[in-house]
Amino acid sequence: MDDVMDERLPEQEMWVKAITARQNEARWKVTDGSSTFEVHIEKDVLDRLKQENLKITRGNIFRIRYYIRQSVKNYALSSQYVVTEILEVKKRMTQIEMPWTIQ
Known part of the structure; x- marks a missing residue:
């Protein structure tokens, strides 16, 4: 049986710490303090970071809205x-x- 489901859950917010974050790449590795996981950054978020000259680098902690x-x-x-x-x-x-x- 081929059971297929694709669902977008409601948006949430959380704090994460960057482990690997490159400005022009859409996949970052982050931790929430207990788990390490990948996040996908939407293109308009990357564009906004570039426009505002805001750099996310390893060790930065940031609050995100995500689904x-x-x-x-x-x-x-x-x-x-x-x-x-x-x-x-x-x-x-x-x-x-x-x-x-x-000395």
Whole structure:
């Protein structure tokens, strides 16, 4: 039996931390603090990041609006997290260089 289902679940929001995020790529790897997973970034979100010159890099924490697209085909279940908006970004702390050396 070929059971096929494709469903978009309601939008939600959550905080995630970037593990791998490249500005021009639509797939990023993130963590919510307990799980690591991939998110798909919609094209208009990538365009907005580029237009606003906002860079998401490894270690940044950001709040996203997303939905989950679930599919079932031949009894195999898959879920894809799709980011529709980046609501807030907290840049990772950077270590500053001190003007002296420790001896």
